[in-house]
Amino acid sequence: MLSRHQDPIVAIATAPGRGAVGIVRVSGRGLDRLVQALCGKALAPRVASYGPLRDADGGAIDHGLALHFPAPHSYTGEDVLELQAHGGPVVLQLLLARCLAAAAEIDPATGQPRLPGLRLAQPGEFTERAFLNDKIDLAQAEAIADLIDASTEAAARSASRSLAGEFSREVGELREALIHLRMLVEATLDFPEEEIDFLQKADAQGQLDRLQLRLGQVMQRTRQGALLREGIKVVIAGQPNAGKSSLLNALAGAELAIVTPIAGTTRDVVQQTIQIEGVPLHVIDTAGLREGEGIDEVERIGIARAWGQIEGADAVLLLHDLTRIGQPEYDAAEREIAATLESRLPARVPVIDVWNKADAGQALAPLATAGLEPLAGHAPHEQLRLSAKTGAGLDLLRKRLLELAGWQGGGEGLYIARERHVQALRQVGEHLELSALHLAQQAQSLDLLAEELRLAQNALNQITGAFSSDDLLGVIFSSFCIGK
Structure with missing residues (x-):
């Protein structure tokens, strides 16, 4: 100390x-x-x-x-x-x-x-x-900060469960099973003439299989818990006057962004955290994307910031104006935006084409009408039709955003978790996969099997702080408020 x-x-x-x-x-x-x-x-x-x-x-x-x-x-x-x-x-x-x-x-x-x-x-x-x-333990300590910072009721309840030790108990059960398997393998290294029979009689393969299955179940709940804490970043993008600010206001249920018929009204990033089924969604309204003359320096900076937000998004809502589909100038701008997205948007980021102003009575135009082709290396765009003005189609959009986030519902009984917990469990899984390969090779790789099991336990210990570096502790506790 x-x-x-x-x-x-x-x-x-x-x-x-x-x-x-x-x-x-x-x-x-x-x-x-x-x-x-x-x-x-x-x-x-x-x-x-x-x-x-x-x-x-x-x-x-x-x-x-x-x-x-x-x-x-x-x-x-x-x-x-x-x-x-x-x-x-x-x-x-x-x-x-x-x-x-x-x-x-x-x-x-x-x-x-x-x-x-x-x-x-x-x-x-x-x-x-x-x-x-x-x-x-360390996971409970982090849960205290998460309880204080919780942005939704579901996150607060889940943080309380972590503070009570539910997540730590899950990790402890995994650790006990892993230690028992390590004990068997280490024992065989001391009696090489009997090692294979010993492991077979002790059902080492079955223990490893059950450990991997249990790990998968814990990882699934941990990812859900991390989602409750972190939420996802959703960026609304599109041309000026497509209804981006109106959509933000509709999702938030409040007049957060200024809405006018004047192109370029939104000059900077406007962000609001909303919750859907207890999951926080950080929705970001951006400046309208456009090029050419008539753009002043302030709007140009806003457009640059918009692209920066798009590149860091977890999901992009690409807004289109149904009332302008088919206009040559509008369609050309849509093609320019699509081309820029292809070059700047990471392939992992999903894009939903949101066709706004359905209340105007326009039919849903096909992608080809606007010249929008699926981005190379990206999944095909999903299409949703809605009206930010009347609210029609918003429930479907909310449901789809939850699906994109990976939310599976059933927040009751979940515990809060952090991205570092997810990463640690992923490391455990990787070491257990290598352990299975070495166990299959039997006597030739038992020393490597023992080492992978040890590394798996080390990764697991990082979650509760069974042993941890002072640097990790410093990072975790420095985010707390003074007096806590």
């Missing part, structure tokens, strides 16, 4: 600004003397005590609740003191400053500082200590 993890820490644990209640939290070892200085008395463990929270002269900074959680029965596993006062920023800053000053003061009874080394906590340091003191 690093030396900084031995320091006592303090922070304001509630969000900045005014509120009914604010909390100052202290964590460390041996807080009794600090408690006496701040509260004027000892506190019963885990019992809220109301009274003055004292300054250096014994006067009251505020009256509030004080709670003392002796180690190890606390959030961090260390002694924890929580001061709950009125939630004004000045009051909380005064309490924070008093904690730091009181910790440095010499205690008359001992002749020593009350709490040597007390310092301001770094972002996420309280939760980091909970992890280091085995109160939670």
Whole structure:
């Protein structure tokens, strides 16, 4: 454990600004003397005590609740003191400053500082200590941040399940099965004359098959959980006045983007996160795509940003105006956009051709009418007909966006997950596939089999932090808020 993890820490644990209640939290070892200085008395463990929270002269900074959680029965596993006062920023800053000053003061009874080394906590340091003191594992620690940041009800409920340890239990079951298989293989290496019979009698192949099947089930739920957390980025693109801003407003159910008949009204990126069945979709409205004269510098920058968003999208809604299909100038511009998409859009990104303004009574024109051919190396465009004005066809579009995201429904019972968890499980799967190849070769590759199983366990351990580099921990906990 690093030396900084031995320091006592303090922070304001509630969000900045005014509120009914604010909390100052202290964590460390041996807080009794600090408690006496701040509260004027000892506190019963885990019992809220109301009274003055004292300054250096014994006067009251505020009256509030004080709670003392002796180690190890606390959030961090260390002694924890929580001061709950009125939630004004000045009051909380005064309490924070008093904690730091009181910790440095010499205690008359001992002749020593009350709490040597007390310092301001770094972002996420309280939760980091909970992890280091085995109160939670790494996946549970991440679930705390995910619960705070959840953008949908489904994501919040799933984060709560991860925090309760459901995801960690799934990973733990995989680890136990993997360790048991490793034990069998390692044992055979010590008795080479019996290794093949030993593995066959222990059903090593069957154990590996069941392990791969179980891994596939966990990966499927993990991908769904990651989708609940991350969502997908959907970019609405197309020519000016095709109805992009109207479609964003219709999907969001609010007037977020300005809509006018004037070409080039949208000059910059407008983004809104919506939820469909609890899945967050980050929908981005972009400037109309066009070339030629009559484009000022501001609109040109907006168009460049639009292409940047398109290149980084998870899905593109390519909007067409049914009322203008067949007009030579409009069709020519459509062909230019299609050609640029072919050169700049990654092949993995799906494109949905959305034929807007169906309320105008126009028939759905075939792709050939506008000169739109499937992009080389891309799947053929899907076609949907709708009206952003009346809402007709929006439900079908929402359903298709969920399908493109890979959502399979049934959010109840899912746990939240992160992309790094998905990647770690994918690595486990790759090592198990190689393990199966080596097991098939029997005696010739048992040492390689043992190594692949070891690497699979290492990848699995990255999820819960059974062992992990300090760099990984730093990245994870630095994203937390101070006081958590």
